[in-house]
Amino acid sequence: MQGFFRSYLSVYRPLIQALNELLRPYELSYSLWQVMLYLHEHAQASLVEISNYYGIEKPGVTRRVQRLEELGYLICVPGSDRREKSLALTAQGERIYAECRAQITALETRVTAGIAPGPLEQIVAVFPQLLANLK
Template identity: 80%
Template sequence: MQGFFRSYLSVYRPLIHALNELLQPCELSYSLWQVMVYAKEHTRASLVEISQYYGIEKPGVTRRVQRLEELGYLTCAPGNDRREKSLVLTELGMRVYSECRAKITALEERVTAGIGPGPLERTVAVFGQLLGNLK
């Protein structure tokens, strides 16, 4: 079984490196990208929700959000609770998201070339089960 996790890590590290290179022209990293994805998929996302979803400490999410605000990709609006911010992609953030999403999709297609949908779907299911077991 040790070979499974070793194999996973041998793919994970080069993939994150490739993603960071791909995102760098937009001054993004994979960790910043994660926040953008969450904000895109969840209207009015909060720092707490992002922190819980990715299992990241709230100060780490706060730093990422601040950087995305500096870049003009994200804006914070008051949430239902005054202490909680609600995060929304700006118009520029939406354009950058679309541009990066297209590049990431091309990378995903290149990396999974020659692998049929069945094995990929089973792999996604296995990763979901692994995550559930870890939690």
């Protein structure tokens, strides 16, 4: 199917820009949000786990973690392996997560307005296969 990538990319960039604009008042960007989202869903994680999940090199995740620590949204917590940092959201990080999550849900609702649930569910179901094919 020709044009799939063009269509996808024509939506991707404006969506990331909208997310960055929404997150800016919290001194966040989409790349920082990804770390917060992962930690919210997993309670605690290591740099390696986050890096592997998103397919991002560890130094990139380290910079994101350092920035989130500076903002007070994330802390290092004792883990089972003292050689590896275990990370978790702070209470402030969880509060900011909840505020941002509500705004992101509102953005998603606005962006998908007028589209029937069936086609949206099909698109969501296709993305894991696309990712698997890329890997």
